[in-house]
Amino acid sequence: MTIEQTIEKLNKSKVPIIVIDKKLERFKGQNLFPEKLKRANEILAKTGLPKITDFR
């Protein structure tokens, strides 16, 4: 693949180049959105996970 092709591919990519930063691991185990998570769990408890086949 030429440089031009590589650049074109990167520009069209839906994901930019990701830099891995180990410092972000400090957030693991923390609940940073408690209200949102609570509401998400309430909705899921009420409805369950829908069957994907119902929406294909």
Add this chain to the structure above:
Amino acid sequence: MKYPKYNYRSESSLQFFEFISEGPKGLIKKMVIYTETTTENVYNLGFGDYNESTNGINDLSVTNNGDSQKVLATVASTIYAFIEKHPNAWILATGSTSVRTRLYRMGITNNLTEIEEDFIILGYSKREEWEKFVVGEDYEAFLLTKKENKN
């Protein structure tokens, strides 16, 4: 998404993402986080401004940094990255305010054709049930998974 997006940083599990919004208000650190819910394989998407002093995230702030499309495109892009790493995952997103929920809905509406190439996207209706996302409908939450997901 067809809009420009910011480059971002993440860690090895691709659940925590960080990027910098650039605009008239300066440089503002944003975070996108995918948190496990109590339902297996379902993750809650949260995003907001990172506050260094509290080590917390403000998901209620309205930054007005003139780059909301770019920020939304970046958040959407993290979905692709996250799903690449967690292919069977479902992502649930609720807005922290009705304004933020409308912003999500607009973002989905403006990119629906592209989103539906790869994902199934559902809205949580006022009838408290999941339905296929319909443009113009009001939803409290959104649920998304890869089309190939066997569920």
